[in-house]
Amino acid sequence: MRVALFLTCVNDTLYPDTGRAVVSLLTRLGVEVDFPMAQTCCGQAHYNTGYRHEAEPLARHFSDVFGGYEAIVTPSGSCGAMVRELYPRMGERARAEGRGDTLAATLAPVVPKTYELTEFLVDVLGVTDVGAYYPRTVTYHPTCHGLRGLGLGERPRRLLRAVRGLELVELPGADECCGFGGTFAVKNADVSAAMGADKVRNAESTGADVLCAADNSCLMHIGGTMTRLRSGLRPVHIAEILASTEEEPAV
Amino acid sequence: MATQEIGLNEALEAEGIRAYETDLAELIVQLGKDRPSHILVPAIHRNRGEIRDIFAREMGEWGRPAPEGLTDTPAELADAARLHLREKFLRAKVGISGANFMVAETGTLVVVESEGNGRMCLTLPETLISVVGIEKIVPTWRDLEVFLQTLPRSSTAERMNPYTSTWTGTTDGDGPSAFHLVLLDNGRTDTLADEVGRQALRCIRCSACLNVCPVYERAGGHAYGSVYPGPIGAILSPQLRGTQSEIDASLPYASSLCGACYEVCPVAIDIPEVLVHLRERVVQGGPVTREGNKVVLKPAKGHAAERAAMRAARWAFSHPGACAPAAARVPHPPAASALPAGPRQGVERLTRPPGRAGGALPRLVAAHTRRKGRCQVSSRERILGRVRRALADVPGDEPSYEEAVGRDYLREHGDRSVEETVDLLAENLADYRAIVHRCTADDLAATLAGMLAARGARTVLVPPGLDPGWLATTDAERVADTAGSTPYELDRVDSVVTACAVAVAETGTIVLDCSPDQGRRRITLVPDHHICVVRVPDQVVSSVPQVMERLDPARPLTWISGPSATSDIELDRVEGVHGPRTLEVILVG
Numbered sequence: 074m075r076v077a078l079f080l081t082c083v084n085d086t087l088y089p090d091t092g093r094a095v096v097s098l099l100t101r102l103g104v105e106v107d108f109p110m111a112q113t114c115c116g117q118a119h120y121n122t123g124y125r126h127e128a129e130p131l132a133r134h135f136s137d138v139f140g141g142y143e144a145i146v147t148p149s150g151s152c153g154a155m156v157r158e159l160y161p162r163m164g165e166r167a168r169a170e171g172r173g174d175t176l177a178a179t180l181a182p183v184v185p186k187t188y189e190l191t192e193f194l195v196d197v198l199g200v201t202d203v204g205a206y207y208p209r210t211v212t213y214h215p216t217c218h219g220l221r222g223l224g225l226g227e228r229p230r231r232l233l234r235a236v237r238g239l240e241l242v243e244l245p246g247a248d249e250c251c252g253f254g255g256t257f258a259v260k261n262a263d264v265s266a267a268m269g270a271d272k273v274r275n276a277e278s279t280g281a282d283v284l285c286a287a288d289n290s291c292l293m294h295i296g297g298t299m300t301r302l303r304s305g306l307r308p309v310h311i312a313e314i315l316a317s318t319e320e321e322p323a324v
Numbered sequence: 325m326a327t328q329e330i331g332l333n334e335a336l337e338a339e340g341i342r343a344y345e346t347d348l349a350e351l352i353v354q355l356g357k358d359r360p361s362h363i364l365v366p367a368i369h370r371n372r373g374e375i376r377d378i379f380a381r382e383m384g385e386w387g388r389p390a391p392e393g394l395t396d397t398p399a400e401l402a403d404a405a406r407l408h409l410r411e412k413f414l415r416a417k418v419g420i421s422g423a424n425f426m427v428a429e430t431g432t433l434v435v436v437e438s439e440g441n442g443r444m445c446l447t448l449p450e451t452l453i454s455v456v457g458i459e460k461i462v463p464t465w466r467d468l469e470v471f472l473q474t475l476p477r478s479s480t481a482e483r484m485n486p487y488t489s490t491w492t493g494t495t496d497g498d499g500p501s502a503f504h505l506v507l508l509d510n511g512r513t514d515t516l517a518d519e520v521g522r523q524a525l526r527c528i529r530c531s532a533c534l535n536v537c538p539v540y541e542r543a544g545g546h547a548y549g550s551v552y553p554g555p556i557g558a559i560l561s562p563q564l565r566g567t568q569s570e571i572d573a574s575l576p577y578a579s580s581l582c583g584a585c586y587e588v589c590p591v592a593i594d595i596p597e598v599l600v601h602l603r604e605r606v607v608q609g610g611p612v613t614r615e616g617n618k619v620v621l622k623p624a625k626g627h628a629a630e631r632a633a634m635r636a637a638r639w640a641f642s643h644p645g646a647c648a649p650a651a652a653r654v655p656h657p658p659a660a661s662a663l664p665a666g667p668r669q670g671v672e673r674l675t676r677p678p679g680r681a682g683g684a685l686p687r688l689v690a691a692h693t694r695r696k697g698r699c700q701v702s703s704r705e706r707i708l709g710r711v712r713r714a715l716a717d718v719p720g721d722e723p724s725y726e727e728a729v730g731r732d733y734l735r736e737h738g739d740r741s742v743e744e745t746v747d748l749l750a751e752n753l754a755d756y757r758a759i760v761h762r763c764t765a766d767d768l769a770a771t772l773a774g775m776l777a778a779r780g781a782r783t784v785l786v787p788p789g790l791d792p793g794w795l796a797t798t799d800a801e802r803v804a805d806t807a808g809s810t811p812y813e814l815d816r817v818d819s820v821v822t823a824c825a826v827a828v829a830e831t832g833t834i835v836l837d838c839s840p841d842q843g844r845r846r847i848t849l850v851p852d853h854h855i856c857v858v859r860v861p862d863q864v865v866s867s868v869p870q871v872m873e874r875l876d877p878a879r880p881l882t883w884i885s886g887p888s889a890t891s892d893i894e895l896d897r898v899e900g901v902h903g904p905r906t907l908e909v910i911l912v913g
């Protein structure tokens with residue numbers, strides 16, 4: 074199977090360790106991972122801020138770069154949801170604007186082949202025990218686009234429960250947004266910060282060492298809030314936990 | 325809400341007419357010279373102490389003062405509102421209402437409520453004026469079987485709300501003798517013309533999206549600057565009013581796009597989708613409809629720097645070789661927070677597109693015209709024309725409405741024998757705090773006499789067609805209801821006894837259709853004690869879909885599920901606001 078890693082622009086720039094973790098995890102599971110160097114950004118920030126037309130060239134570029142692969146794996150729930158939910162919608166809107174089917178046809182091939190990492194592990198590879206070791210108490214925050222957009226459901230928790238040494242504790246108010254929301258955090262900073270603080274307090278109440286999520290954008294916001302609140306918790310992407318082994322522990 | 329949307333109270337005030345709000349929460353808002361902050365519980369921002377102070381200070385200004393020594397217990401506060409408003413209900417000449425639904429095929433209006441203030445306004449004044457947004461129209465009577473179940477479940481998590489009233493025009497001898505229906509557009513046809521935004525018109529104002537919204541929870545309802553707060557307000561206000569003002573241009577951004585609203589919305593409005601669509605309208609402009617005319621909005625000016633940044637990021641990301649690695653490593657476009665607020669938009673006129681026919685609104689108007697023989701709706705042609713043009717992109721009525729609508733939902737929930745259905749009715753009635761009695765037909769008169777004696781009722785109101793045998797043995801004085809009986813006379817009787825048309829087991833609802841053994845709508849509203857006799861099993865059905873089939877839309881209907889109730893004070897449930905505080909049901913069979 075020719076699998077491509079779509080790292081996302083945020084991870085490429087700020088969280089390269091997450092990318093390395095995905096590659097080592099998938100390689101360990103026998104998957105050959107390709108990293109197309111031409112990849113950039115899915116266009117989510119543009120689209121969600123109201124710049125749909127500016128997002129279109131990025132979506133076409135995504136399709137050019139990834140169209141030839143059998144599967145595209147991304148360690149981001151929101152970028153995965155962008156491709157799967159919103160690329161078809163961009164095609165529809167272009168059609169409604171009288172621009173024909175070209176955009177829809179260009180984007181159609183990548184839509185069903187794009188998987189968020191935990192989906193790819195559980196649904197495509199059919200594994201829940203990935204042979205990981207991570208001796209920490211962890212609480213899991215299901216990010217909004219993973220939870221309600223992609224419907225990841227129990228997949229991340231099943232993967233975490235199979236990790237040796239890891240104690241998974243339930244996060245109160247888990248379903249509630251952390252307050253990031255892309256440019257929302259800038260345009261409505263007070264409300265965003267209040268939501269982040271509630272998320273961190275809920276996480277602290279679990280007694281966990283680590284708050285884990287499948288999206289670094291949310292973890293960036295939550296992590297920033299933790300620093301501001303001088304919390305002892307650490308934000309960690311689920312890929313880094315699943316990549317960690319007894320031989321090469323990530324802790 | 326529709327009257328608040330158009331500022332009706334203020335306009336009436338300017339004409340020297342005082343309008344009294346009758347919903348408890350809206351009364352609190354009006355007396356407190358305040359603004360509503362929630363769709364369902366407009367005074368949710370006030371605590372009981374503040375409400376007590378507002379009542380003690382302001383009620384005397386508006387009419388009957390609050391009782392001496394009023395405390396802040398919700399029951400006492402609700403009682404003070406009951407006394408204060410009753411004086412107004414009994415003498416008001418004109419009532420103004422909204423409606424939750426209007427049925428095109430029958431010309432029926434529907435009000436869904438808890439307190440009984442709606443019933444008071446619909447039945448006591450001589451003149452009723454209903455101001456209703458045109459999006460409240462459903463095509464068929466049968467559609468109500470869905471919405472009457474959906475609305476209470478999504479709004480207050482009840483199986484059924486205490487009172488639902490339906491009426492079709494006026495009824496001789498019962499209720500207002502004059503009825504005016506004002507169909508409100510106020511931006512709705514413009515919203516309808518927008519392919520993405522029009523889904524907001526499906527809203528049934530259940531408020532579920534407010535209750536789950538993390539932004540509403542922290543910012544509060546007033547932050548939305550409109551009578552429609554929360555997620556639905558964030559997509560409705562900028563469509564009804566346009567995105568020109570600072571607040572309306574900012575509302576689409578009042579969300580982290582977390583999607584919790586879409587998940588709970590019973591009519592599946594994809595609020596995040598519409599928010600993003602409206603963001604696009606703000607920053608990129610584009611075609612919209614305003615006052616029925618197609619116009620092209622220019623991009624808002626305040627976003628120039630953000631737009632340039634987005635364009636630069638787009639260029640860099642779609643030409644990765646051109647300036648990598650630097651540009652490909654820009655994680656976020658510069659944000660707009662430092663920019664001056666208050667985008668302004670330019671408007672240019674385009675020509676109107678050709679129209680097309682169709683829709684439920686013409687059918688509703690036609691239904692009223694048929695009943696009245698003439699049409700009172702001014703601006704009729706203009707609004708209908710706008711509806712036709714707004715739906716130009718929608719295929720015609722093929723297949724027919726009934727074929728297109730899926731009716732594969734459950735007609736009843738679970739398999740029950742006849743006895744089990746009756747038991748379920750008894751259980752659900754009791755669950756809604758009705759007092760349930762069971763007896764045989766032979767024992768009915770004795771049972772009624774005993775109940776009236778236990779209540780200490782000295783007078784009992786009797787509808788004209790009630791079986792005289794039922795009250796043959798009671799000691800209470802029988803008072804006949806006549807067309808001339810004033811509301812004050814009804815207010816003085818201790819109890820009223822009626823039959824019913826049908827009862828619904830699954831929701832614990834009794835339905836009255838004003839047959840002679842049930843009498844005028846007001847007689848089961850004004851007295852404080854209502855005894856209703858249900859013949860089982862013939863008058864019992866399982867479910868709401870089953871009851872819709874048995875009811876005649878032309879008759880004024882009153883659905884009663886327990887005594888009147890309110891949760892308007894700190895969400896504490898208080899029973900008995902404007903309707904009878906005690907409901908007793910006798911299952912005879």
Ligand code: SF4
Nearest residue numbers: 527528530531533589
């Ligand atoms: S948008 Fe949906 S959830 Fe919100 S009030 Fe309207 S119907 Fe209810």
